[in-house]
Amino acid sequence: MSSVKQFRDKFREWTDIFTSRSMADTVRFVKHSDMSFAQYGTLMQLYHVHQCGLTDIANRLGITSAATSQLVDKLVQSQMVERTEDEHDRRVKQLTLTAKGRQWVERGMQARMAWTVTLAETLSADQRAAAIRTMNDLMAAVRTLPAPESAPLQE
Numbered sequence: 001m002s003s004v005k006q007f008r009d010k011f012r013e014w015t016d017i018f019t020s021r022s023m024a025d026t027v028r029f030v031k032h033s034d035m036s037f038a039q040y041g042t043l044m045q046l047y048h049v050h051q052c053g054l055t056d057i058a059n060r061l062g063i064t065s066a067a068t069s070q071l072v073d074k075l076v077q078s079q080m081v082e083r084t085e086d087e088h089d090r091r092v093k094q095l096t097l098t099a100k101g102r103q104w105v106e107r108g109m110q111a112r113m114a115w116t117v118t119l120a121e122t123l124s125a126d127q128r129a130a131a132i133r134t135m136n137d138l139m140a141a142v143r144t145l146p147a148p149e150s151a152p153l154q155e
Contacts, residue, residue: 029111
């Protein structure tokens, strides 16, 4: 029987390894794409929320509206993002990913996770099955947790 501390320690170790590998591949992909990480963050946000305004992007990235506008202009010029008027307020611009932007994000996600193919191949069929059962248990448990607070973390 494992203790809560043993679980936390092992889970942290796994998270550190997973994050390190995934982030290294993400950094490599973004650098080879001649994108900034602010542009990457913007495209990822649009991929997950499908549509938002400049203020939403600025708040998420922690940058000024002017800097966000310049960043988005470059993404619009590169045909990764489309800017349209809000239905209810023409002064507000809504941002969405173009097909090109969506494809770029999906290629980035594939690059980020490419190492897991090799990982899966190193495991036996029984080990993969056990890992899948464990991950299903973990995901089910996470879904029962209360939603995280939206306030920024305090240092």
